[in-house]
Amino acid sequence: MGETWIRTDVLVIGGGNAALCAAIAARRRGAEVLVVEKAPKFYRGGNTRHTRNMRCAHDSATDTLTGPYTEEEFWDDLLRVTEGNTDETLARHMIARSKEMLTWITDQGVRFQPSLGGTLSLGRTNSFFLGGGRAMLNALYRTAEDLGVQVLYDTAVTALEIEGGTFRCAEARASTGPGNEAGDREGDGAAPSGAPMRIEAKALVAAAGGFEANIEWLKEGWGECAENFLIRGTPYNRGEVLRMLLDAGVEPIGDPTQCHAVAIDARAPRFDGGIITRLDCVVFGIVVNRLAERFHDEGEDFWPKRYAIWGRLVAAQPDQIAYILFDSKSLTSFMPSLYPPIQASSIAELAGKLDLRAEALSRTVAEFNGAVRPGTFDHTIFDDCRTEGLAIEKTHWARRLEDPPYYAYPVRPGITFTYLGTRVDTEARVQMRSGDAASNIYAAGEIMAGNVLGKGYAAGIGMTIGSVFGKIAGEGAARHV
Known part of the structure; x- marks a missing residue:
């Protein structure tokens, strides 16, 4: 079986939000565009399938947002969550360009739902996709295909030919497994299943995600503890394209141990558990490790600005596991996991069900209860419910665990995407180690997120990075x- 040759103007590697924004933007400017997606059609879209919202600056309330969110406030939020580990020029550029994205994304067929209240506290800052991330993806794919963008599913890029910062061609191969719909379409640039392809293009957009599904690569930074990590998103993001670019002389950016990592239900599958395994109840109770000891302030900031630190916190605990404890008054205050909480009539009984020492857990809860100061509980503001006298205080939303039954969720680190990636400029062009910009190579989404996210995270920023830099690329x- 011979090699199939394909020629196009713009090759986009990846099939998620960043890739589709890039493909649509390039096609609308008259370029011929080919998207190569490693996943089968049903699983297309990488981690975008699991998203719900995006964070964009805006000057006033809209039909789906309750108030203004200025560029400066967005910058302040980003600066705080990253602790200054961000490229200010690129970050401010992204924030400024985000203001046009809500309109542009809507013009591509994506719809938003009315603002959300409740514990997420995002009604003013974040726009939620009507139908979630999969509906958003479907809208972008419909638009791209209507414009004439070609898509190859179930096709992995196996090599990149790059000379002196100039992309020449890509080698790819269609899967021989089920679901390879692209391989059955003769005459539209598709190759038979299993056949090698040579794809020549005048420009390349790399939007193939990070390496979070590559456990061996995670171990290079984290060590053996990475064996206990769960991957919230797609199993297809293994970092092959990122590795090819770095090997070709592209300048890396970011720390290989920095990532979007949240605490998810420890009973979740190894891959693709998605949003339904995330737990948003930390602020309503306490979190203990295998020693039944608290290890961080559960009330230091609003949840959307702190939920993505808890994966790293749990990763640092013995056996990379922790337990969120709360009582009956908090049971209906948050979005639950797919799995039911573990329930008991007493703290000692709960300890037994969690395989924790009953004496140690009872002591921790008693000390916490004794340290709680009177206050007026309100999870929508920085309230005055706090502890006093503990080695690790809970600074807001502290209430005694005293109303049985008692509940717990076991949690492990859930990795969403990694921050080690390719350095880019404001035009989304990748930068070479030589100090020059690549002539025709662009990057968008997770593969370059480390330019903006040196560490930390705030809800919706990943989609902002993908949309803004995808369109620019x-x-x-x-x-x-």
């Missing part, structure tokens, strides 16, 4: 063509 690639 697509437009830049089309201009180059």
Whole structure:
């Protein structure tokens, strides 16, 4: 079986939000575009399938947002969650460009739902997709296909030919497994299943995600504890394209141990558990490790600005596991996991069900209860419910665990995406180690998120990075063509 040759203007590697924004933007500027997606069609879209919202700056309330969110406030939030570990020029550029994204995304067929209240506290800052991330993806794919963008599913890029910062071609191979719909379509640039392909393009947009599903690569930074990590998103993000770019002289950016990592239900599957395994109840109770000891302030900031630190916190605990404890008054205050909480009529009984020492857990809860100061509980503000006298205080939303039954969720680190990636400029062009910008290589989404996210996370920023830099990359690639 011979090699299939494909020629196009812009090759987009990846099939998620960043890739589709790039493909649509390039096509709207007249370029011929081919998208190569490693996953089968049903699983297309990488981690975008599991998303719910995006964070964009805006000057006033809208039909789906309750108030303004200025560029400066967005910058302040990003600066705080990253602790200054961000490229200010790129971050401010992204924030400024985010203001146009809500309109642009809507123009591509994506719909938003009315603002959400409750514990997420995002009604003013974040726009939620009507139908979630999969509905958003479907809208982008419909638009891309209507514009004439070609898509190859179930096709992995196996090599990149890059000379002196200039992309020449990609080698790819269609899967021989079920679900390879692209391989059955003759005449549209598809190759038979299993056949090698040579794809020549005048510009490349790398939007193939991070390496979070590559446990061996995670171990290079984390060590053996990575064996206990769960991967919230797609199993297809193994970092092959990122590795190819770095090997070709692209300048890396970011720490390999920095990532979007949240505490998810320890009973979740190894891959693709998604949003329904995330737990948002930390602020309503306490979190203990295998020694039945608290290890961090559960009430230091609003949950959307702190939920993504808890994966790293749990990763640092013995056996990379922890337990969120709360009582009956908090049971209906948050979005539950797919799995029911573990329930008991007493703290000692709960300890037994969690395989924790009953004496140690009872002591921890008693000390916490004794340290809680009177206050007025309100999870929507920085309330005055706090502890006093503990080695690790709970600074807000502290209430005694005293109303049985008692509940617990076991949690492990849930890795969403990694921050080690390719350095880019404001035009989304990748930068080479030589100090020059690549002539025709662009990057968007997780593969370059480390430019903005040196550490930490705030809800919705990943989708902002993907949408903004995806559009910039697509437009830049089309201009180059």
